Amino acid sequence: xxSSSDFSRRRFLKQAALAGAALAxxxxxxxxxxxxxxxxxxxxxxxxxxxxxxxxxxxxxxxxVRIVQTDADGRFTLPSTxxxxxxxxxxPAGYAVPQNxxxxxxxxQPIAPDANGTATVQFDLQPVDGGDEQHAFFALAxxxxxxxxxxxxxxxxxxxxxxxxxxxxxxxxxGVGCGDIMFDDLALYPEYERAVQMMGVPFFQVxxxxxxxxxxxxxxxxxxxxxxxxxxTYYSFDRGAVHYVVLDDVFWxxxxxxxxxxxxxxxxxxxxxxxxxxxxxxxxxxHIPPLSTRxxxxxxxxxxxxxxxxxxxxxxxxxxxxxAHVISGHTHESxxxxxxxxxxxxxxxxxxxxxxxxICYDGTPKGYAVxxxxxxxxxxxxxxxxxxxxxxxxxxxxxxxxxxxxxMIANVWDADDEWTIVWYEDGVRKGTMARRTGTDPxxxxxxx
Numbered sequence: 001x002x003s004s005s006d007f008s009r010r011r012f013l014k015q016a017a018l019a020g021a022a023l024a025x026x027x028x029x030x031x032x033x034x035x036x037x038x039x040x041x042x043x044x045x046x047x048x049x050x051x052x053x054x055x056x057x058x059x060x061x062x063x064x065v066r067i068v069q070t071d072a073d074g075r076f077t078l079p080s081t082x083x084x085x086x087x088x089x090x091x092p093a094g095y096a097v098p099q100n101x102x103x104x105x106x107x108x109q110p111i112a113p114d115a116n117g118t119a120t121v122q123f124d125l126q127p128v129d130g131g132d133e134q135h136a137f138f139a140l141a142x143x144x145x146x147x148x149x150x151x152x153x154x155x156x157x158x159x160x161x162x163x164x165x166x167x168x169x170x171x172x173x174x175g176v177g178c179g180d181i182m183f184d185d186l187a188l189y190p191e192y193e194r195a196v197q198m199m200g201v202p203f204f205q206v207x208x209x210x211x212x213x214x215x216x217x218x219x220x221x222x223x224x225x226x227x228x229x230x231x232x233t234y235y236s237f238d239r240g241a242v243h244y245v246v247l248d249d250v251f252w253x254x255x256x257x258x259x260x261x262x263x264x265x266x267x268x269x270x271x272x273x274x275x276x277x278x279x280x281x282x283x284x285x286x287h288i289p290p291l292s293t294r295x296x297x298x299x300x301x302x303x304x305x306x307x308x309x310x311x312x313x314x315x316x317x318x319x320x321x322x323x324a325h326v327i328s329g330h331t332h333e334s335x336x337x338x339x340x341x342x343x344x345x346x347x348x349x350x351x352x353x354x355x356x357x358x359i360c361y362d363g364t365p366k367g368y369a370v371x372x373x374x375x376x377x378x379x380x381x382x383x384x385x386x387x388x389x390x391x392x393x394x395x396x397x398x399x400x401x402x403x404x405x406x407x408m409i410a411n412v413w414d415a416d417d418e419w420t421i422v423w424y425e426d427g428v429r430k431g432t433m434a435r436r437t438g439t440d441p442x443x444x445x446x447x448x
Contacts, residue, residue, distance in 0.1 A: 039081075040081035040082045040083040041081060041082045041117065042079065042080070042081055042082075042117060043079075043080045043081055043082055043084075043111055043113045043117055043118070043119055044077065044078075044079060044080075044113075044117060044118045044119070045063065045077070045078040045079075045080050045087045045111055045118075045119045045120075045121060046075075046076070046077050046078075046118060046119070046120050046121075047061070047075070047076055047078075047087065047109075047120060047121040047122055047123070048070070048073070048074045048075045048076070048122050048123070049061070049070050049074045049076070049089060049122075049123045049125065050074045050122070050123070050124055050125070051095065051124070051125045051126065051127060054074070055070065055071075055072070055073040055074020055075065056070060056074045056092065056125065057069075057070055057071060057072045057073075057074065058070060058092075059074070059076075059089055059090070059092050059123075060089060060090040060272075060275060061076050061078055061087060061088070061089045061090075062078070062087070062088060062089070062090070062235075062268065062272075063078060063080040063081075063084035063086065063087055063088075063111065064084055064086070064088075064232060064234065064235075064264070064265075064268055065080070065084060065264060065267075065268060066078060066079060066080065066271075067268070067271050067272065067275075080111060080119075082111075082113070084111060085110060085111060085227060085232075086108040086109065086110060086111060086227075086231055086232050087108065087109050087111050087119070087121050088107050088108035088109070088231065088232055088235055089107055089108075089123055090235075090236045090237055090238060090272070091105075091107050091125075091237035091238060092125070092238055093132060093238040093239055093240055093241070094127060094128055094131055094132060095125040095126060095127055095128060096125070096126045096127070096128050096172075096202075097174055097202035097204075097237075098123070098124075098125065099202045100193075102190075102193035102194065102196050102197045103193070103196040103197045103199070103200075103201070103202055103203060104193060104196055104202070104203050104204075104205065104229070104230055105174075105202050105203065105204045105205075105230075105231075105237075106231070107123075107231070107235065107237065108231040108232055108235075109121035109122075109123070128172055130172075131240075132171075132172050132239050132240045133240040133241065133374070133375055134170075134171045134240070134372075134373065134374050134375075135171050135172050135173060135174075135239050135240055135372075135373050136169050136171050136172075136173040136370065136371060136372045136373065137173060137174050137175065137176060137239075137370075137371050137373075138162055138165070138166070138173065138174075138175040138176070138199075138201070138368055138369070138370055138371075139175075139176050139178055139285070139327050139329075139345075139347055139368060139369040139371065140158070140162070140175060140176065140177050140178060140203075140350050140368040141177075141178035141179065141180070141287075141328070141329025141330070141347050141348070141349055141350060141368070142178070142179065142180040142208070142329045142330065142332060142349035142350055142351055143158065143177070143180070143181055143182075143192065143195075143350045143351055144180045144181075144182070144183045144208075144210060144349065144350075144351045144354060144355075145182060145183060145188060145191070145192075145351070145355075146182075146183035146184070146185065146354075146355075147185070147188075148188075148191075150183075150351070150355045151188060151191045153351075153355050154191075154195060154350070154351070155191075155194070155195055155198070157366075157385055157386065158195070158350050158366075158368070158385055159195050159198045159199055160198075161367075161383070161385045161386060162175070162199045162368065163198060163199050163200050165370060165383060165389075166199060166200050166201050167200070169372075171372070173201045174201050174202050174203065174204065174239070175196070175199060175201050175202070175203040175204070176203065176204045176205075176206065176246070176285050176327075177192070177196075177203055177204070177205045177206060178206045178208075178285055178286075178287060178327065178328060178329040178347070179206040179207060179208025179209070179210075179211065179250070179286075179287025179288075179328075179329055179330065180208035180209065180210045180211060180287065180329065180330070181205065181208065181210075181211055182210055182211055183210050183354075184210050184214070186211065186213070186225045186226075189225070189229045193229070204237070204244075204246055204285075205226075205229075205230040205246075206246055206247075206248075206285050206286065206287050207223055207226050207233045207248050207250055207287065208250060208287040208329075208330070209250045209257045209287065209288070209306075209330070211223075211225075211226050211250075212226075212250065212252055212257070213225050214252075216252065216254070217254045218252070218254065219251050219252045219253070219262070222252035223248065233246075233248035234246055234247050234248050234265050234268065234269075236272050239373070240373060240375065241280070241281060241375050241376050242280075242281045242282070242283055242373055242376070242378070243273075243276055243280060243281070243282045243283070243322075244282075244283050244284075244285070245269065245272065245282065245283070245284045245285070246284075246285045246286075247261060247265065247269070247284060247285070247286050247315075248261075248265065248287075249261050249286045249287060249288050249290075249309050250287055250288060256306075257306065258305035258306055258310060259288035259290075259305060259306065259307070259308050259309035259310060259312075260309060260310050260311060261309060261311055261314065261315060266311075266314055266315075266318070269315075269318055270318055273318060273319075273321075273322070276322065278321040278322065279321070279322065279323055280322055280323065280376075281322070281323045281324075281325075281376050281378060282319060282322040282323065282324045282325070283324075283325045283326075283327060283378070284315075284319065284324065284325070284326045284327070285326075285327050285328070286309070286326060286327075286328045287328060287329060287330050288306075288307065288308065288309060288328060288330045289307070289308065289309075289326070289328040289329075289330060289331065289335075289344060289346045290308065290309040290312035290315055290316070290326055290328070290340075290344060291303060291308050291309070291312060291337060291339070291340070291344065292307060292308065292331055292333070292335055292337070292344075292346055293335065293337065294307060294331060294333070295307075295308075297437055307330065307331055312340075316340045316341060316342065319341070319342055320341050320342075323376070324341075324342035324343070325342065325343045325344075325345060325378065326342060326343070326344045326345065327345045327347065327369070328344070328345070328346055328347070329346065329347055329348075329349060330346075331346055332348065332349040332351075332352070332353060332354075332360040332361055332362075333346060333348065333360055333361060333362040333364060334346060334347060334348045334360070334362065334364040334382060334413040334414055336414075336415075336416035336417065338416070338417055345369065345380070347368065347369045347382065348360045348362075348364035348365070348366065348367055348368075348382065348413065349366060350366060350367065350368055350385070351366060352365070352366030353446070353447060356446075356447075357446050357447075358386075359440070359442060359443060359446065360443075361443055361447060362411075362413070362439075362440060362443065363394060363411045363413065363439075363440025363442055363443045364382070364384075364411075364413040365384035365385065365386075365387065365391070365413070366384070366385050367382060367383050367384040367385045367387075368382075368383055368385070369381070369382055369383065370382075370383050370389075380414075381414065382413060382414040392412060392413070392414060393410050393411060393412040393413070394410070394411045394440070394442065395408065395409070395410050396408065396409040396410075396411075396441050396442075400441040401438060401439075401441060403438070404438075408423070409438070409441065410423070410433060411440050420432060421433045421435070
């Protein structure tokens with residue numbers, strides 16, 4: 001049962017979300033979000049990517065601005081500057097995810113130049129037994145733990161649930177923490193690391209709006225603690241035939257945030273995608289969804305800047321040549337959109353409605369998404385924490401919705417536009433259920 005403090009917190013967050021709809025993105029930020037900065041000292045990064053002592057050719061290495069490829073002996077030279085904290089690689093398909101001790105992905109090395117301005121790094125990779133053309137991943141959005149009480153709920157409920165599904169798989173897997181790993185208290189990051197270690201698969205991380213150093217007056221400084229634990233805030237990796245990209249779309253303006261992809265990151269993404277073939281599957285992870293239909297459901301003319309990406313058109317343009325999916329969280333709802341030449345997956349929250357009960361605001365159970373990949377074929381399902389895999393809807397009898405007293409209601413939280421929902425009575429098919437916008441009766445009871 002939720003405590004009174006849970007309900008107070010939930011009301012505050014709900015009011016804050018509604019207030020966000022009235023905010024506008026300052027035109028000065030969308031037009032030119034960065035001031036001119038002095039030139040940084042140059043650094044020459046030299047290194048090698050190898051496996052079993054043998055150099056790997058064609059591996060892409062980056063500092064977040066430039067991208068180079070390794071030569072026939074696995075060696076590379078990367079021109080960089082003191083402004084870039086990491087040299088990191090696009091992990092090639094067929095090689096295991098290197099890990100920090102707790103199990104978070106370690107695909108990066110710090111750039112630490114010597115007195116001559118040269119930094120040396122090395123990446124040692126291990127092949128995946130049997131390859132990774134068939135693989136799986138877990139998308140875990142918004143654990144959003146505020147204190148040790150919620151940490152324990154995460155450890156006792158979510159972690160063993162994920163671990164059981166990891167163990168049931170017949171293929172290599174990885175996880176992605178899709179942002180809001182914490183609820184503001186970044187000193188609790190080690191508890192997330194402990195959870196990753198217990199889940200048993202390597203995890204990549206996405207920065208969320210509650211993962212920031214709020215005392216920073218600028219966006220670059222707002223991810224300092226995140227980077228200390230998890231490395232770069234945007235990067236890419238390959239598994240089998242699929243190219244994966246993690247982006248940082250939370251722009252911190254010193255007193256609040258909004259959804260935005262800065263020019264440096266978009267320029268890097270353009271270079272990153274230039275190595276791919278048209279039509280290749282690309283999966284992008286963000287925290288804030290580029291777009292959701294929340295504003296339409298609320299009767300608003302445009303999405304709030306805190307729950308959408310203001311320059312999403314540039315992202316859509318870059319992804320247009322590919323078979324692209326964007327996976328995000330943030331809204332504590334489930335939704336699928338196909339409006340912009342790609343498939344946007346907005347997944348329900350691991351914490352539900354901030355650990356106050358079993359469901360999110362839209363009635364989706366707290367949980368995470370499970371994706372299985374065979375070559376270029378990607379399949380998915382939403383996994384409700386504490387339930388079997390077939391727990392995919394909640395049915396309410398006629399009278400549950402006062403606005404439609406004669407209608408039965410089925411909340412099928414992972415349905416998309418390609419689904420047809422039919423109903424049966426005593427084993428006899430009665431017809432197709434009409435789709436309409438409404439509210440989940442259980443959510444109305446718990447969250448009013």
